[in-house]
Amino acid sequence: MNITINNLEVWANPGETILEVAEREGIRIPTLCYLKGFSPTGACRMCMVEIQNEGRLMPSCAFPVYDGMIVQTNSPNVRRARKTIIELLIANHPQDCLVCIRNGNCSLQTLAAEYGVRSYRYVGQRRKGKLDLASPSIERDPEKCILCGRCVRICHEMQHVGAIDLVNRGFNSTVSPAMDRSLNTVACVYCGQCIVNCPVGALREKSDQKRVWEAINNTDKLVVAQIAPAVRVSIGEEFGLEPGEIVTGKIVAALRRMGIDTVFDTNFAADLTIMEEAHELIERITHHKTLPMITSCSPGWVKYLEHFYPDLLDHLSTCKSPHEMEGAVIKSYYARKMGVNPEKIFVVSIMPCIAKKFEAQRPELGNDFQDVDAVITTRELARMIRIAGLDFERLPNEAFDDPLGESTGAGAIFGVAGGVMEAALRTAHAMLTGKDMPMIEFSPIRGLQGVKEASVDIQGIKLKIAAVSGLKNIDILLQDIQKGTSEYHFIEVMACPNGCINGGGQPIPSSPEKIKKRTEAIYKIDQGLAKRCSHHNQSIQKLYKEFLEKPGSHTAHELLHTHYTKRNRY
Ligand code: SF4
Ligand code: SF4
Numbered sequence: 001m002n003i004t005i006n007n008l009e010v011w012a013n014p015g016e017t018i019l020e021v022a023e024r025e026g027i028r029i030p031t032l033c034y035l036k037g038f039s040p041t042g043a044c045r046m047c048m049v050e051i052q053n054e055g056r057l058m059p060s061c062a063f064p065v066y067d068g069m070i071v072q073t074n075s076p077n078v079r080r081a082r083k084t085i086i087e088l089l090i091a092n093h094p095q096d097c098l099v100c101i102r103n104g105n106c107s108l109q110t111l112a113a114e115y116g117v118r119s120y121r122y123v124g125q126r127r128k129g130k131l132d133l134a135s136p137s138i139e140r141d142p143e144k145c146i147l148c149g150r151c152v153r154i155c156h157e158m159q160h161v162g163a164i165d166l167v168n169r170g171f172n173s174t175v176s177p178a179m180d181r182s183l184n185t186v187a188c189v190y191c192g193q194c195i196v197n198c199p200v201g202a203l204r205e206k207s208d209q210k211r212v213w214e215a216i217n218n219t220d221k222l223v224v225a226q227i228a229p230a231v232r233v234s235i236g237e238e239f240g241l242e243p244g245e246i247v248t249g250k251i252v253a254a255l256r257r258m259g260i261d262t263v264f265d266t267n268f269a270a271d272l273t274i275m276e277e278a279h280e281l282i283e284r285i286t287h288h289k290t291l292p293m294i295t296s297c298s299p300g301w302v303k304y305l306e307h308f309y310p311d312l313l314d315h316l317s318t319c320k321s322p323h324e325m326e327g328a329v330i331k332s333y334y335a336r337k338m339g340v341n342p343e344k345i346f347v348v349s350i351m352p353c354i355a356k357k358f359e360a361q362r363p364e365l366g367n368d369f370q371d372v373d374a375v376i377t378t379r380e381l382a383r384m385i386r387i388a389g390l391d392f393e394r395l396p397n398e399a400f401d402d403p404l405g406e407s408t409g410a411g412a413i414f415g416v417a418g419g420v421m422e423a424a425l426r427t428a429h430a431m432l433t434g435k436d437m438p439m440i441e442f443s444p445i446r447g448l449q450g451v452k453e454a455s456v457d458i459q460g461i462k463l464k465i466a467a468v469s470g471l472k473n474i475d476i477l478l479q480d481i482q483k484g485t486s487e488y489h490f491i492e493v494m495a496c497p498n499g500c501i502n503g504g505g506q507p508i509p510s511s512p513e514k515i516k517k518r519t520e521a522i523y524k525i526d527q528g529l530a531k532r533c534s535h536h537n538q539s540i541q542k543l544y545k546e547f548l549e550k551p552g553s554h555t556a557h558e559l560l561h562t563h564y565t566k567r568n569r570y
C-alpha cells in the first residue's frame with residue numbers, strides 16, 4: 001500500500017505502524033515508551049503524529065497504516081503536542097538533573113533540550129514514591145519514573161520474571177514489586193535489563209565505587225582487580241570510541257593509574273572454569289549422573305532457577321562463575337605464593353553484569369571471607385576513570401600481571417552467548433580423545449538467536465547441546481526436563497539476551513548494531529590468540545601442578561565448586 005509521510009509518497013506493508021514505516025524511510029520520530037519487538041503501549045504519547053486526512057493526532061508506535069493515509073510528523077500541531085507532553089512529564093518530575101545518574105544520558109533531558117523547553121510551565125503537586133535501596137544490585141527511584149512501562153515489558157516479556165508491574169491508578173500510578181515491597185524481597189534475578197532499557201534515571205545499579213576507592217586508599221590492603229571478557233569490547237563506547245573497539249590494554253593501564261596494585265584477567269578463570277566444567281560434564285555422562293548439565297556462570301540465570309525451577313537445581317554445574325573462581329584462587333594460591341594474608345587482599349571484579357554484585361555477597365561463595373569483595377560494572381569503571389582524570393584514548397596498552405593474567409581464546413568467548421559451550425567442547429574433546437577438535441570454531445552455536453541447538457560426536461559419544469540467552473527462551477527446555485523428555489546433554493544459559501556483551505552493567509544505550517559489533521570483537525580476540533583452548537593455558541597447567549592437582553580434585557572442589565539454594569517464587 002502507499003501512504004504519504006511529510007508530502008513524500010512511500011510504500012508500506014499491511015500491519016506496519018506509522019513509526020515503523022517512518023523509521024525505514026529515515027524519518028526520526030521521538031519515543032520514550034516504545035521498545036522495538038515488544039507490545040506497543042502508546043503510554044507516553046511522545047511519538048504523536050498528525051493523520052492529516054482524518055484531522056487528528058495519534059501515537060505512531062501503536063497506529064497501523066492504511067492505504068492512502070496522509071501523515072505529518074513535524075506539523076505545528078505535532079511540535080506543540082510533543083512539547084506539552086515533555087512539559088507535563090517534567091512537571092511531575094524531581095528536576096534534579098545535576099545529581100542524577102543519567103545526567104547527560106537521559107532521553108527526557110535530551111528531548112526537553114531538543115524541543116526548546118526552557119522553563120517549568122506547569123507547577124503542581126508531584127507524585128511521591130519511596131527510594132528502594134535495599135537490594136545488593138539495583139536501586140529504584142519511583143519519583144523519577146515517567147511510567148513508560150519499558151522495564152515492565154522487559155521483565156515480563158523478555159525475562160519471564162514479572163518482578164515489577166504498573167500498579168495503582170491515576171495520580172498514584174507507579175512501577176513497583178507487588179505490595180510495594182523492595183526488589184530484594186521478590187523474585188527479581190538482578191539481570192539489570194530493566195536498567196539498560198529505562199530511558200531516565202529511575203533505575204540504577206547499586207554503586208560499589210566508594211568501597212573500591214576506600215580499598216585503594218587503604219595502605220593495609222592489596223587491591224587486585226580482574227576484568228571480565230565482555231568489558232574490554234564495550235567500555236570504549238563510554239569514551240566516544242566505536243562499539244567493539246578492543247581496549248584491554250588501556251583498561252589495565254587505567255586501573256594501575258587509579259592505584260590498583262595488581263591487575264588480573266577473568267579470562268584466566270574462564271579457562272579454569274572450562275577445565276572444571278568439561279571434567280564435570282564427562283563425569284556426568286560416563287557415570288550416568290544428572291543430565292542435561294546446565295552452565296552456572298550467569299548469576300541472573302542461577303537465581304532464576306532457584307526461584308522458578310528449584311526441583312532442577314541438580315542440573316546446574318557445580319562450578320562457580322569465573323570471577324568467583326578467580327577470587328578464590330587469588331585468596332589461596334596467589335596469596336600463598338606472595339606470602340600475603342588473604343584477609344588483606346581486596347578483590348574487585350569489573351563486570352558487565354549487576355547480578356554479579358548480588359552473587360559476590362552469596363554465603364555459598366566464600367568460606368572465612370568472600371571470594372570477591374566488590375563488583376563494579378563497565379559503567380562504574382568508566383565513571384572512576386573520568387574521576388581519576390585519565391584520558392582513556394591516550395592511555396598506553398599494558399599487559400596483565402602474572403600468573404593469573406594469561407588466557408586463551410576459549411576464555412575470551414565467554415563474553416558472548418554460546419561461548420561457554422564452544423569453549424567447553426574444545427576442552428571436552430581433548431579430554432576424551434587426547435586431541436584438539438579438528439575445527440576449533442563451532443559455528444552452529446554462534447549467532448544472535450535466543451536459542452541455538454547442535455549435535456556433536458566426540459569419540460562415539462553423541463552430544464546434543466543447546467545455548468540459550470534471554471530467560472524467556474529457557475522455559476520450554478526446562479519444562480521438557482521436568483517431563484523427562486529432554487534430549488540434551490549440555491545446555492548453556494545466559495540471563496541476558498546475547499550474553500554478557502549485552503549485560504545489565506554495560507554502556508547505555510545499547511542497540512542491536514552495538515551488540516553485533518561487540519560480539520564480532522570478542523570472536524576477533526579469540527581468532528587473534530595463538531592458544532584457543534583452555535587446556536593449553538600454561539598458567540592453568542602450572543596452577544594444577546603446583547596447587548589444585550587435577551580437575552575435580554578435592555582442593556578444586558573446596559575452592560571452585562558450590563551448590564545453590566531453593567528460593568521462594570513470591
Ligand atoms: S531522569 Fe533525566 S530528566 Fe530526570 S533528573 Fe535524571 S537526568 Fe534529569
Ligand atoms: S522505571 Fe524507567 S523503564 Fe520503568 S516505567 Fe519508569 S521510567 Fe519507564
Ligand code: SF4
Nearest residue numbers: 155188189191192194
Ligand atoms: S533486574 Fe531483571 S528480573 Fe529484576 S526487575 Fe529488572 S528486568 Fe526484572
